[in-house]
Amino acid sequence: MKFDIAAKLVLPSQRAFVVHAGRARVNYDEFVQNDIVFLEAPYLQIESGSFKSKSNVRRAIRRSIALRHHAETTGSRQPSEILADYDDGTFQESDLQTLSGSVARLYGQAKKGDLVIVPGRDSYDGLYRPVIRFGEIASDFSASDIYDGNRPASQKVPFRKVRWLHVVPRKEISIRLEKRIGKPPAVREIKIDRDSDELLRHAYDSYIFEGNSSSVVNADKYDASDFVVLNKSSDLIAFLVSAHAVVSQSEGKPFSIADIEAFTERYFRDARIENIVVDFASPGYWRIFGASVSLAAFVALGIAVLSSGLPEHVLASGIEVVNSVSPEDGTAKDLEKSMNLLLKSVDKLQLRKAVHTANNAKKVIGLQSSTKPTN
Numbered sequence: 574m575k576f577d578i579a580a581k582l583v584l585p586s587q588r589a590f591v592v593h594a595g596r597a598r599v600n601y602d603e604f605v606q607n608d609i610v611f612l613e614a615p616y617l618q619i620e621s622g623s624f625k626s627k628s629n630v631r632r633a634i635r636r637s638i639a640l641r642h643h644a645e646t647t648g649s650r651q652p653s654e655i656l657a658d659y660d661d662g663t664f665q666e667s668d669l670q671t672l673s674g675s676v677a678r679l680y681g682q683a684k685k686g687d688l689v690i691v692p693g694r695d696s697y698d699g700l701y702r703p704v705i706r707f708g709e710i711a712s713d714f715s716a717s718d719i720y721d722g723n724r725p726a727s728q729k730v731p732f733r734k735v736r737w738l739h740v741v742p743r744k745e746i747s748i749r750l751e752k753r754i755g756k757p758p759a760v761r762e763i764k765i766d767r768d769s770d771e772l773l774r775h776a777y778d779s780y781i782f783e784g785n786s787s788s789v790v791n792a793d794k795y796d797a798s799d800f801v802v803l804n805k806s807s808d809l810i811a812f813l814v815s816a817h818a819v820v821s822q823s824e825g826k827p828f829s830i831a832d833i834e835a836f837t838e839r840y841f842r843d844a845r846i847e848n849i850v851v852d853f854a855s856p857g858y859w860r861i862f863g864a865s866v867s868l869a870a871f872v873a874l875g876i877a878v879l880s881s882g883l884p885e886h887v888l889a890s891g892i893e894v895v896n897s898v899s900p901e902d903g904t905a906k907d908l909e910k911s912m913n914l915l916l917k918s919v920d921k922l923q924l925r926k927a928v929h930t931a932n933n934a935k936k937v938i939g940l941q942s943s944t945k946p947t948n
Contacts, residue, residue: 575893576877577947578870578908582899583773583782589688589763590678591754595726601693603722604735605706610689611720611732612675612759616640619716619731620656624681628661630673635659645725675760680731682762685713688776689735690754690763692743703743705754707776708735741775774860778943779873781866781904785847788873790859794939803853806934808837809927810849810859813875815840817868820911830919833927844868867904867911873942874908878916879931881946885924889916895947 592610594601604610617637623629636659639652653659664670683689689708697704711734720732746754750771753763763772770787773780779788790810795803815837819828822843830836845868850860863869878892894909896902916924934940 574881574883574887575895575947576874576881576944577895577897578779578874578905578944579898580779580781580786580788580870580896580902580904580943581773581777582896582902582904583765583777583780585783587687587765588683589690589765589769589772590683591690591692591761591763592679593757593759594691594693595759598693599724600722600727601691601695603720603727604691604693605695605737607720607732608711608735608737609720609732610679610691610708610735611722611727611730612672612679613726613730614672614676615726615728615730616644617676617729617731618654619680619714623656624677627673627677629656630677630681631664632656632659632661634664634669634673634676641725641728644728671758675758678760678762679733680714683710683714683733685710688765688772689733690772692754695740697740697742705741705743705746705775706737707739707741708737710734711736738776746775747771770862779870779898781870781899781902784864784866786863786866786869788861788869788943790861790873790876790940790942792853792857792859792934792938792940794937795853795857799938802934802937805930806938806940807851807859808834809876809879809930809934810861810872811841812837812927813872814844814846814849814861814868816875816915817863817865817871817911818844820871820914821845821865821867823914825910825914827914828918830923833919833923867908870904870944871908871911873944874912875915876931876940876942877944877946878912879928880935880940882932883928885921885928888928889921889924892916897947 594604595613614637643649643652687710691706695704718732720730721728774787812833818840845864847862847864852858861869861872891913894905896905
């Protein structure tokens with residue numbers, strides 16, 4: 574059987590941009606419904622390579638102002654569409670200075686795969702509330718990508734295509750990240766660095782960044798009456814964390830696990846675990862942070878494998894692992910080898926017990942991870 578770890582490999586070159594949806598977030602619904610983001614810069618015609626020069630950006634903005642004035646003024650003279658016909662001097666108006674920077678960032682600097690963060694208001698859990706929406710730039714910029722919106726300020730605007738990822742209630746965002754998201758300018762960059770754990774975990778269920786990994790395990794059907802099942806699920810996660818520690822040091826050599834509980838107690842302290850966040854306000858989740866590129870993804874894979882419904886003898890015969898989100902990353906094949914080694918190393922009765930625990934937890938509390946079985 575094949576399993577998809579769906580883990581985002583966050584490269585050092587990846588960037589993150591906050592894009593505000595206009596004043597009072599008037600463009601938010603159009604962003605969401607059309608899978609795009611744009612600036613309120615109507616008739617802004619972007620020639621290829623024009624972002625390499627700040628002066629050409631200023632020319633393009635002055636041309637867009639002239640074209641908008643013509644479109645909205647009866648009897649006005651058709652302005653020139655030749656970029657060189659417009660002044661390239663620095664703007665005296667502060668709002669145009671700010672717009673110039675936002676244009677360069679959204680249409681010139683933001684590339685395919687970069688994160689997009691959009692504050693807005695949206696329906697979440699049946700309530701209309703302030704949210705932060707996370708997405709990724711879905712394609713390279715094309716001058717032919719032009720959107721005609723519902724308002725004069727969004728007529729014939731260039732746009733960036735977006736693949737939306739997650740929506741998070743604004744109240745769940747920390748004050749620290751809230752300050753980084755901030756207010757205008759319309760487009761601003763947030764640096765992705767070692768302090769970006771919160772930013773990345775809101776955007777991705779599973780990711781690998783600078784030698785660390787993070788994955789989420791959900792239990793969306795849990796309530797207080799299922800506490801015993803919850804505890805057994807935590808024990809299962811602890812076992813997988815311990816197993817990763819042993820597998821990582823085994824150099825591919827087989828070993829034996831005759832008692833899962835004793836094995837966990839012995840090896841958990843050796844695991845390269847950075848943190849496990851546990852939040853069970855009915856429903857809840859575990860968020861695993863590993864100080865290695867594979868620990869968190871290994872745990873998520875283990876939960877998916879053990880709760881797949883396959884009998885233990887089928888699992889012991891081997892599984893296949895892929896990564897649809899970052900197919901160029903070699904972590905998936907490393908995890909495939911590690912998980913197959915673990916499945917062969919666990920005593921048959923102990924593996925049957927782990928499979929039963931995982932499948933029962935999936936049924937009762939909705940136990941599932943960011944890794945999914947695939948055909």
